[in-house]
Amino acid sequence: MSDQAIPLDAETKAFELPEDHRDELRLWLRLLTCSTLIEGEVRRRLRERFDVTLPRFDLMAQLDKAPDGMTLSDLSKRMMVSNGNLTGLVERLVSSGHLERRVSELDRRAQIIRLTTTGRAEFRTMAAEHEAWIADLFGGLTEKEQRDLMRLLAKTKFSARRAMSGEAA
Amino acid sequence: MSDQAIPLDAETKAFELPEDHRDELRLWLRLLTCSTLIEGEVRRRLRERFDVTLPRFDLMAQLDKAPDGMTLSDLSKRMMVSNGNLTGLVERLVSSGHLERRVSELDRRAQIIRLTTTGRAEFRTMAAEHEAWIADLFGGLTEKEQRDLMRLLAKTKFSARRAMSGEAA
DNA sequence: AAGATTTATTTTAAGCTTAAAACAATTGGA
């Protein structure tokens, strides 16, 4: 009779055996590689073609969807970046004439940020080209593959959010 | 007879009609959201649990796989970051005793960077926990879904690389 | 209404990141 018997039933976690999670790690690294690769290329092209940074483009993209403007807090939630980050970003885009800020009438702490006419026009030019780049970068996937990937990423997002909100699997 | 007749055959691109690429854009934004979400959480936990930044963790991860060390150039290729970026990162980790550098005997321009004994031990502690976090974050996907996602991301990476190397679809 | 809490934003300090220029050592020819 063996002294170091290990339960055959994997569900029996009495010994808290270190499980092998290398597959999930590989999956994460691949997801990160894809994201980094594409983001880097988009960043490079935005700089090259329009002399604009990706964070500025992203900020303008959010505002383009909100004709009446948004507050900094709304923006920071949408963009998943810190409030302090936006302060500087908005400041630079106001200086360059792409954005305008006005104090909210309902809440004197808050500012409403909006695209200027120029800012909106410039953004739309960039956005059209940007959209074509993305289509090109994902062009090697069939429509079905794109749909499948879309679905799996939705599930991944949901899975991560649940794990982040502190639950049991 | 209509003046603004549009060719019924979508393949006939004589007019270069602006195509609709919103689906690819949505796919890209979802990929980016997943990546940002998970990366942010990993960053937060690394700081909270080990007081370490993600770039430092990533650098140590590369070096852990190379017992004999790597040059800065090798590292920058692997990590997809600039050389100048690594200079500072390595400098800080050498200061903290996690890394050591020695001049290559074959090429006096190059330095070989390695984990110190301490650095390696600390990294492995962190890596084990990190792996469990990732498994948790991806835990909502079945094994099949993980395999499918893996395959689709491989294809995405391939697609992006091809688009970046300047080819026709 | 006063005081406590929350919410919106800015500031600060530190670190990450890049592109471009500079520098240094190596390699490949003529």
Next chain:
DNA sequence: TCCAATTGTTTTAAGCTTAAAATAAATCTT
């Protein structure tokens, strides 16, 4: 050999990013 091109690294300038502290206005409680 000498010189040009390449390769490995650092420096510089600018901008991005965050967490934490500070400030200010609104809201809630009693």
